[in-house]
Amino acid sequence: MEGVKNIISEVRSHFPALETSMNGRRLVYLDNAATTQKSREVLEFISGAMVNKNANVHRSMYALSDLATEAYEAAREKVRSFINAPERENIIFTSGTTASINLVASSFCQAFLKEGDAVLIEADSHHSNIVPWQLAAQRVGAFIKVLPIDGSGNLCTNLAESLLTPEVKIVALTQVSNVLGVENTIAEIIKIAHKKGIPVLVDGAQGVVHSEVDVQKMDCDFYAFSAHKIYGATGVGILYGKRDWLEKMPPYMGGGDMVETVTYQKTTYAPLPLKFEAGTPNFTGAASLLPALETAEYLRRGEVGDALKKEERAIVSFMMEKLSQIPDIEIYGTPENLEKKHPIFSFNVKGVNAGDMAQILDKMGVAVRSGLMCAEPLINSFGATSALRASFAPYNTLEEADYFVQCLQRALQMLK
Ligand code: PMP
Numbered sequence: 001m002e003g004v005k006n007i008i009s010e011v012r013s014h015f016p017a018l019e020t021s022m023n024g025r026r027l028v029y030l031d032n033a034a035t036t037q038k039s040r041e042v043l044e045f046i047s048g049a050m051v052n053k054n055a056n057v058h059r060s061m062y063a064l065s066d067l068a069t070e071a072y073e074a075a076r077e078k079v080r081s082f083i084n085a086p087e088r089e090n091i092i093f094t095s096g097t098t099a100s101i102n103l104v105a106s107s108f109c110q111a112f113l114k115e116g117d118a119v120l121i122e123a124d125s126h127h128s129n130i131v132p133w134q135l136a137a138q139r140v141g142a143f144i145k146v147l148p149i150d151g152s153g154n155l156c157t158n159l160a161e162s163l164l165t166p167e168v169k170i171v172a173l174t175q176v177s178n179v180l181g182v183e184n185t186i187a188e189i190i191k192i193a194h195k196k197g198i199p200v201l202v203d204g205a206q207g208v209v210h211s212e213v214d215v216q217k218m219d220c221d222f223y224a225f226s227a228h229k230i231y232g233a234t235g236v237g238i239l240y241g242k243r244d245w246l247e248k249m250p251p252y253m254g255g256g257d258m259v260e261t262v263t264y265q266k267t268t269y270a271p272l273p274l275k276f277e278a279g280t281p282n283f284t285g286a287a288s289l290l291p292a293l294e295t296a297e298y299l300r301r302g303e304v305g306d307a308l309k310k311e312e313r314a315i316v317s318f319m320m321e322k323l324s325q326i327p328d329i330e331i332y333g334t335p336e337n338l339e340k341k342h343p344i345f346s347f348n349v350k351g352v353n354a355g356d357m358a359q360i361l362d363k364m365g366v367a368v369r370s371g372l373m374c375a376e377p378l379i380n381s382f383g384a385t386s387a388l389r390a391s392f393a394p395y396n397t398l399e400e401a402d403y404f405v406q407c408l409q410r411a412l413q414m415l416k
Pocket of ligand 1 (some may be wrong): 203
């Protein structure tokens, strides 16, 4: 027990933000599904790179630019190995999960979606895995189909077979919903879709933080995630794509770096991955994925990984038990098997405004999200117009979960 405590306090010392105060209280940061705090290694890398590696990438014949390019490409290699992609050409840097999904929705659909076709999405999708598909569908007169979830927040995998009709040209799944925290059964759906020759994109924005991802094992065709949710910089995203699809898809944006030759009338494009990386990328931010993913590995490997996993499972049991004891509470995402539940807890208490709860918690130093959480159709399906969400990262503790519950109970006493 003491050993686990020591490991956790050592882990937390890597994240300077966790030692700060808010509203005169020690910060208890429970909005990790929105963005994670950065490790010292990432912060030091970024400030160092701004001085020692700050030159534009892939462009120049001088040493400083080479250093910047090497750091950018080293991060690409780190991402490749982190998600076990076969080649560097599979890894495209974007500005975030949203940009990665927009890239596929726009480029894939331009080539392969026509009038009368459909895109299958999930009922628990984030807006960024809904709206890009609507935009793409509207351009050609295609439509959106929705794979439902059940009352506990489990995906209705049994309906996939019947929903995957011949007009469906691509499936957009969510590995873990940012509201429900439930690990979705995407492997099964990918299998069914592939049997019918339909490619699958997976939104891994939350999934990559909480589970080991192997894109070859998962066999998804595209996988999207954001650096800022996994201890890295904001404004950086990753799109993994199978080479065959990426080769067949037209460029998404035009500009510098994505070209081979340009005339006033015609352009030939750079090979992968640069074909999809027009313009100056956030090269320092992207390069910081190297220390960010090393941080992620440090948090999940060896005795540190074991200790944090144990703490995470204790947090999930504790939170589900304590929250369910609150009168008039409705918790979203309550799988029977708690092994499927990641530490993301969204709920409403009848008669209490989620925003009011969040504001009172903030006064106690607790940072949580309230609102629609970019999942309006899902929140509305619960008959709600907002919810409160506490989302934990591996550096959060059971003690913080306990403090959160105590503060919530005090807030409810004030508001009820
Ligand atoms: N999908 C999911 C499941 C998310 O949680 C988020 C971020 N809340 C996104 C997509 C969008 O990520 P970003 O804003 O970094 O593009």
